[in-house]
Amino acid sequence: MNAMSEATFCGQHPERETSLRCNRCDRYMCPACAVQTPVGYRCRECVREQEDHFFSGTNADYVLVFAVSAVGAALAQLLIGLIGGFLILAILLAVPAGGVIATLALQLSGRRRGRWSGHVAAAGVVAGSLLFALFLGGLGIRTLLLAGIMTVSVFGRYRMRI
Numbered sequence: 441m442n443a444m445s446e447a448t449f450c451g452q453h454p455e456r457e458t459s460l461r462c463n464r465c466d467r468y469m470c471p472a473c474a475v476q477t478p479v480g481y482r483c484r485e486c487v488r489e490q491e492d493h494f495f496s497g498t499n500a501d502y503v504l505v506f507a508v509s510a511v512g513a514a515l516a517q518l519l520i521g522l523i524g525g526f527l528i529l530a531i532l533l534a535v536p537a538g539g540v541i542a543t544l545a546l547q548l549s550g551r552r553r554g555r556w557s558g559h560v561a562a563a564g565v566v567a568g569s570l571l572f573a574l575f576l577g578g579l580g581i582r583t584l585l586l587a588g589i590m591t592v593s594v595f596g597r598y599r600m601r602i
């Protein structure tokens with residue numbers, strides 16, 4: 441077994457033998473150092489680098505995302521409220537409405553995201569729904585349900601990283 445004789449060790453833990461390699465930078469890493477990503481195992485440094493690149497949003501983006509989400513949520517509340525009908529219809533419409541809001545917010549902020557974009561967008565939806573409730577709709581079960589579902593939907597859309 442000649443191939444086995446050349447032992448390789450983790451770059452962070454020289455005492456740990458491993459054959460696992462980062463698929464980006466090729467360095468050896470033990471299972472404790474490896475991070476599972478959708479594209480395979482990577483070392484922590486590569487993951488951090490990717491994230492810094494990915495999370496390029498600025499504070500101005502956060503403000504924009506918040507504003508778009510708030511206005512979008514208030515509009516969605518208004519429109520879905522106008523449609524009326526059964527509560528189930530409102531629930532069914534809330535999911536795509538959240539998706540539209542998140543897509544719009546992403547597009548308007550140049551598709552940049554910060555680490556907290558999802559949270560900011562979700563907060564925007566809550567704020568927009570509250571404003572709607574305060575000035576137009578009242579805080580009924582429909583408004584609350586819509587707010588809850590849209591919040592989850594918007595946050596989920598941001599988590600998808602598309």
Ligand SMILES: [Zn+2]
Pocket residue numbers: 462463464465466467482483484485486487
């Ligand atoms: Zn790496």
Ligand SMILES: [Zn+2]
Pocket residue numbers: 450451452453456469470471472473
């Ligand atoms: Zn290690």
